[in-house]
Amino acid sequence: MSFCVVNKRNFMNRNKTRGAATKPASNGRFAKASKTAGRQTTDIGRYRRAKGSAKTADNRQKKENMKNSQQKSLSQQNAERNGVFRYGHPKGKLKVMFLGGVGEIGKNMTVFEYGDSIVVIDAGMSFPGNDMPGVDVVIPDFSYLVQNRNKIKAVLLTHGHEDHIGAIAFLVERLGGKLDLYGTKLTLALVENKLAEHSLTDKVNLVTISDKSVVSLGDFTAEFIHVSHSVAGSVAICLRTPVGVVLHTGDFKIDYTPLGNEIMNLNRIAEVGKQGVLLLMSESTNVEKAGYTMSESVVEDTMKKVFHEAKGRRIIVATFASNVDRIGMIIHLAKLYKRKIAVSGRSMIKYIETACRVGQMSVDNDIFVDIDKINNVEDGKLLILSTGSQGEPMSALTRMASGEFNKVHIGSNDTIVISATPIPGNERDIYNVINKLYRLGAMVVYSALEAVHVSGHACQEELKLIYTLVKPKYFIPIHGEYRHLKQHAMLVEKLGHKRSNIIIPDIGDCVELDNSVFKVCGTVTSGSVMVDGLGVGDVGNIVLKDRLSLAEEGILVCSVAVNEKGRVVSSVEVASRGCFFVGDDHNDAMVDELKRLLTEEIYSALRNGKNVPAVKSAIQRTARSYFRSKYKRNPVVLPLVLEV
Ligand SMILES: [Zn+2]
Numbered sequence: 001m002s003f004c005v006v007n008k009r010n011f012m013n014r015n016k017t018r019g020a021a022t023k024p025a026s027n028g029r030f031a032k033a034s035k036t037a038g039r040q041t042t043d044i045g046r047y048r049r050a051k052g053s054a055k056t057a058d059n060r061q062k063k064e065n066m067k068n069s070q071q072k073s074l075s076q077q078n079a080e081r082n083g084v085f086r087y088g089h090p091k092g093k094l095k096v097m098f099l100g101g102v103g104e105i106g107k108n109m110t111v112f113e114y115g116d117s118i119v120v121i122d123a124g125m126s127f128p129g130n131d132m133p134g135v136d137v138v139i140p141d142f143s144y145l146v147q148n149r150n151k152i153k154a155v156l157l158t159h160g161h162e163d164h165i166g167a168i169a170f171l172v173e174r175l176g177g178k179l180d181l182y183g184t185k186l187t188l189a190l191v192e193n194k195l196a197e198h199s200l201t202d203k204v205n206l207v208t209i210s211d212k213s214v215v216s217l218g219d220f221t222a223e224f225i226h227v228s229h230s231v232a233g234s235v236a237i238c239l240r241t242p243v244g245v246v247l248h249t250g251d252f253k254i255d256y257t258p259l260g261n262e263i264m265n266l267n268r269i270a271e272v273g274k275q276g277v278l279l280l281m282s283e284s285t286n287v288e289k290a291g292y293t294m295s296e297s298v299v300e301d302t303m304k305k306v307f308h309e310a311k312g313r314r315i316i317v318a319t320f321a322s323n324v325d326r327i328g329m330i331i332h333l334a335k336l337y338k339r340k341i342a343v344s345g346r347s348m349i350k351y352i353e354t355a356c357r358v359g360q361m362s363v364d365n366d367i368f369v370d371i372d373k374i375n376n377v378e379d380g381k382l383l384i385l386s387t388g389s390q391g392e393p394m395s396a397l398t399r400m401a402s403g404e405f406n407k408v409h410i411g412s413n414d415t416i417v418i419s420a421t422p423i424p425g426n427e428r429d430i431y432n433v434i435n436k437l438y439r440l441g442a443m444v445v446y447s448a449l450e451a452v453h454v455s456g457h458a459c460q461e462e463l464k465l466i467y468t469l470v471k472p473k474y475f476i477p478i479h480g481e482y483r484h485l486k487q488h489a490m491l492v493e494k495l496g497h498k499r500s501n502i503i504i505p506d507i508g509d510c511v512e513l514d515n516s517v518f519k520v521c522g523t524v525t526s527g528s529v530m531v532d533g534l535g536v537g538d539v540g541n542i543v544l545k546d547r548l549s550l551a552e553e554g555i556l557v558c559s560v561a562v563n564e565k566g567r568v569v570s571s572v573e574v575a576s577r578g579c580f581f582v583g584d585d586h587n588d589a590m591v592d593e594l595k596r597l598l599t600e601e602i603y604s605a606l607r608n609g610k611n612v613p614a615v616k617s618a619i620q621r622t623a624r625s626y627f628r629s630k631y632k633r634n635p636v637v638l639p640l641v642l643e644v
Pocket residue numbers: 159161229230251
């Protein structure tokens with residue numbers, strides 16, 4: 001795997017364009033490799049699952065608080081709430097650096113640095129935009145972490161969605177050495193699947209944490225707090241630093257009736273808030289939506305109705321493979337309604353297997369039937385679980401809708417539930433699939449009609465609740481495009497938060513803070529590294545530009561052979577892909593005319609003693625201006641001059 005950084009541009013001005021580019025540090029201080037020898041302690045030994053010890057710690061804390069409140073003045077207590085005394089008088093400031101997930105959706109990654117300690121929260125990927133043809137995934141630029149490798153204590157993972165763990169394998173590969181990864185059992189099992197694909201499992205120490213786990217990591221202590229989200233095993237992270245407490249929410253929603261048995265630990269968040277939080281970093285995905293996100297159990301109610309009404313009919317449900325609680329619920333309903341289950345789609349099978357392996361889902365194996373054998377099962381006794389809830393072109397549901405999936409043929413006895421909402425940008429694909437399913441005679445139930453899906457992200461009222469419980473001194477909105485972050489900032493301002501104590505970060509920003517300072521102090525190298533096949537970072541802006549113009553205008557190859565005396569020894573040949581169709585009478589005449597023009601130009605260039613590069617540019621110039629003036633087209637022209 002080769003790593004190189006794409007298109008180094010100077011992003012000194014933070015307001016310049018961003019996107020498929022890497023942003024070098026504006027501040028040499030942070031870009032320099034650290035010369036300090038790291039205290040490479042793993043700290044795993046010190047990690048404890050603080051169930052028993054949490055109680056004693058709590059009691060100790062209570063006694064300490066009581067003693068303090070007797071001795072200290074009110075202003076001192078207020079100062080303590082803001083972290084001044086609790087941590088003594090810290091020498092340095094905390095640096096928070098954003099390698100992704102701000103000003104964009106996806107590739108979430110935040111770096112916390114104090115002294116010789118670095119802790120990273122999440123290492124996610126994002127999917128390529130329409131302007132990145134052929135790119136498989138996009139990952140953050142890890143340069144800063146590579147330069148400061150010896151300081152890195154651990155990578156903490158909030159949950160197992162791709163935008164939080166999708167870049168882990170690339171990070172492990174790039175950093176070298178052994179990396180400590182902390183996450184809940186499902187998150188780590190999903191990470192393990194990824195690492196196994198890249199043969200990297202021996203390059204990490206996986207440390208399983210759960211709600212209330214506390215781990216010590218150099219100058220930091222991290223506590224994990226369970227939150228509700230659309231994948232099981234999601235946590236917020238409370239990072240205790242020498243300058244004060246930072247609470248990072250990860251992705252969350254507040255669900256009082258979630259499907260699993262894990263209830264969000266709101267109590268602990270309130271306690272942490274009471275002890276005093278210096279900085280709250282809260283996710284912003286659903287900040288534009290007023291009110292509350294509906295509970296996941298609403299989906300269960302709708303699904304029950306679907307099962308009830310679809311008596312005698314075959315049911316096909318497409319949903320996000322990662323929402324293992326929802327899939328578990330659907331499997332449970334199938335059992336209740338005495339249906340066998342066939343699973344279709346590689347990722348769906350993988351998630352079910354993984355969730356069962358770690359005990360997040362429990363199913364009887366004999367309920368499953370092989371997708372190849374579904375013809376032996378009556379329609380009314382079958383449920384097919386499928387991928388493709390986003391209309392992904394190669395997914396099972398999309399192929400069923402197009403009649404290209406030979407194992408499942410859609411007909412009028414099918415009820416198809418699409419338990420998802422289109423992710424922005426996917427609307428057209430998914431509605432195309434729905435149209436096709438209707439044309440085949442099926443009944444389709446989707447989120448515009450019934451509550452078959454709820455979001456995993458907090459709406460305004462939930463965001464307000466978390467903010468109010470935590471009441472931080474400083475606030476940074478995270479996880480969202482600029483408009484989301486801006487609206488989240490405005491939301492907390494309405495709750496009485498001082499504008500000067502809010503920072504809306506840009507990718508690459510380094511925020512410096514302690515009890516009296518809170519500012520952007522510089523930038524570190526950041527950006528988008530594109531992965532195409534096995535190449536990491538070798539597709540840059542120039543390659544992308546070529547791919548885009550090839551897609552839009554096609555290519556024209558013009559070739560000719562010349563000998564060492566500079567004489568033309570073959571006729572000029574013209575070939576096209578995506579530019580015009582050869583074989584059409586009109587086009588053949590056009591090709592003849594172009595060939596004649598090119599031959600004249602080549603002869604005249606050679607007569608004037610021009611070398612091969614000059615002949616090539618003559619070919620390019622002639623072909624381009626011919627197409628531009630005659631057809632208003634701009635194909636990519638590739639001149640080939642063979643020297644024989
Ligand atoms: Zn998520």
